[in-house]
Amino acid sequence: MKRARATVCLLLVSALGCATGVEPTLEQPVEVGGTNTGGSDTGGSDSGSAGVDGGGRAGAGGTASATAGVGGALSGGAGVGGAIAGASGSAGASGAASAGAGGVAGNGGAAGSAGNAGAGGMPSTVKPTSLSVNATKNATAKQAPGGGGTPYDDACPAGQVLIGFDGSVGSDQTYLRSVAGVCAKLALGSAAPYAVTTSQAGTLPVRMVAQSTAQSALCPANQVVVGFAGTSGGYVDSLKFRCAPLSVGGQAPNFKLSIGTASDSGSIGGPAGGSAFTAISCSAGQVAVSQQVNAGGAIDGFGIACSVVSLVVQ
Numbered sequence: 001m002k003r004a005r006a007t008v009c010l011l012l013v014s015a016l017g018c019a020t021g022v023e024p025t026l027e028q029p030v031e032v033g034g035t036n037t038g039g040s041d042t043g044g045s046d047s048g049s050a051g052v053d054g055g056g057r058a059g060a061g062g063t064a065s066a067t068a069g070v071g072g073a074l075s076g077g078a079g080v081g082g083a084i085a086g087a088s089g090s091a092g093a094s095g096a097a098s099a100g101a102g103g104v105a106g107n108g109g110a111a112g113s114a115g116n117a118g119a120g121g122m123p124s125t126v127k128p129t130s131l132s133v134n135a136t137k138n139a140t141a142k143q144a145p146g147g148g149g150t151p152y153d154d155a156c157p158a159g160q161v162l163i164g165f166d167g168s169v170g171s172d173q174t175y176l177r178s179v180a181g182v183c184a185k186l187a188l189g190s191a192a193p194y195a196v197t198t199s200q201a202g203t204l205p206v207r208m209v210a211q212s213t214a215q216s217a218l219c220p221a222n223q224v225v226v227g228f229a230g231t232s233g234g235y236v237d238s239l240k241f242r243c244a245p246l247s248v249g250g251q252a253p254n255f256k257l258s259i260g261t262a263s264d265s266g267s268i269g270g271p272a273g274g275s276a277f278t279a280i281s282c283s284a285g286q287v288a289v290s291q292q293v294n295a296g297g298a299i300d301g302f303g304i305a306c307s308v309v310s311l312v313v314q
Contacts, residue, residue: 126253128194130312131186131246133159137290137305140280144301145232149294153305154204156183161309162225162288163198164218164241167268168211175237176269176299180206181291182218186246186309194248194255197222207293215268219243225288226262227281228304231274235298238269242281248311257311259285282306 137155156162163184168177181204189195198221219225220243227242245260262281282288286306294301 126313128188128248128255128311128313131188131196131257132310132312133161133186133289134308134310137307138283138286139290139292139305140227140282140303142292142294142301142303143228143230143232143236143277143280144294144303145236145274146234146294146296146298146300149296149298149300151301152205152207152293152295153290154181154207154293155290155305156181156204157201160185160201160289161198161307162291162304163200163223164216164225164243164265165239165268165291166203166206167215167217167239169213169215169268169270170211171213172270173213174270174273175233175235176239177211178206178208179239179268179291179293179299179302180204181288182216184224186224188248188311195222196246196248196257198224204291207291207295208299217241217266217268219265220263222246225304226259226286226306227279227288228302229264229277229279230267230269230302231276233274235274235300236269236302237274238267238271239302240267241265242279244287246287246309253313255311255313257309259287280304 135158160183162181164182166180166182169175170177183201183204184198185201187197187199189197217240219241223243223245225241226244228239229242230239231237241264242262243265244262247258247260248255249258250256280303282304283306286308288304289307290305292303292305293299
C-alpha cells in the first residue's frame with residue numbers, strides 16, 4: 001500500500017509540483033489547487049486565495065478584503081468542495097473577518113421648489129352688453145279707409161326704432177294732412193338693472209305735405225312704438241301710438257329682454273273727424289321700425305312694420 005502511495009506522489013510531483021520525500025497521509029489532506037502561501041502567517045498577503053476545497057485563511061495582518069479562493073468567496077458562496085468560504089476562513093491577526101460596512105448612502109438632492117402657479121384668469125362675467133335690431137321687417141295690417149294714394153315704406157336706419165310721429169293738420173282741423181316717423185337709437189346700461197334707454201336720432205320722410213299746424217305725438221322717455229290706433233272716415237283722420245318700455249330680466253347667463261305694458265301717446269290729426277278704429281299692433285316681442293303710408297290728397301292709409309329687438313349677452 002505504501003509503495004502504491006509513493007507512486008502516486010511521484011506522479012503528483014511531476015504533474016503538480018508536490019514536495020519530494022513527503023509521503024501524504026490520511027491525516028494530512030492535500031490542498032489541491034491552493035496553498036497557504038497566498039495567505040501566509042508571515043506576509044499577511046491581502047490577496048490570499050482560498051484552496052479548492054475550502055476558504056483560505058487570512059494570514060497575519062490580512063484584511064477583510066482578501067479575495068476568496070477558487071473554492072469559495074468571502075460572500076458566502078460555496079467552494080468547489082461544498083465548504084462555505086466565510087465559515088472556514090478565519091480572520092487574520094489584525095483583520096476583521098466580516099466585510100466592511102457599506103458606505104452611507106448620500107443624501108438625496110433637495111427637491112426643486114415648485115414653480116409658481118400661473119395667475120388665474122379673471123372669472124368670466126356673462127352680462128348683457130348691447131341691443132340688436134333684426135333687419136327683417138314684418139308689416140302690420142293697414143288702416144286704409146279710402147283705398148287710394150301711393151304706398152311708401154320708410155324704415156329707420158339699421159339698429160334704430162320708432163318712438164313716435166310728427167304730423168300736421170290744415171286750418172279746418174278735420175283730418176291728418178302729413179305724417180313722418182321719429183327714429184331713435186337704443187342704449188343699454190352697463191350694470192344691473194341694465195336699463196334700456198332711447199335717444200332721438202332723426203325723422204323719416206314727410207308723406208303728404210305738411211300744413212300750417214304742426215303736431216307731434218312721441219312716446220314717453222325710453223319707450224318705443226309697438227302699435228297704433230285712431231279715427232278714420234274717408235281718410236285717416238287722427239293717429240295715436242301705443243308705447244311700451246323695454247327691460248332686462250333674469251340672471252347670468254339667462255338674461256331676457258322684455259317689452260312692457262303698452263299705453264297710448266298723444267295724437268296727431270283732426271280732433272273730431274271720423275270714427276275710432278281697432279288698435280293695430282306689432283306681433284308679440286316686436287317693436288316698430290318703419291312707417292307704411294298711402295298718400296294722395298291726404299293720408300289714405302297708414303300702417304307700420306316691426307322687428308325683433310334682441311339682447312346681446314357675452
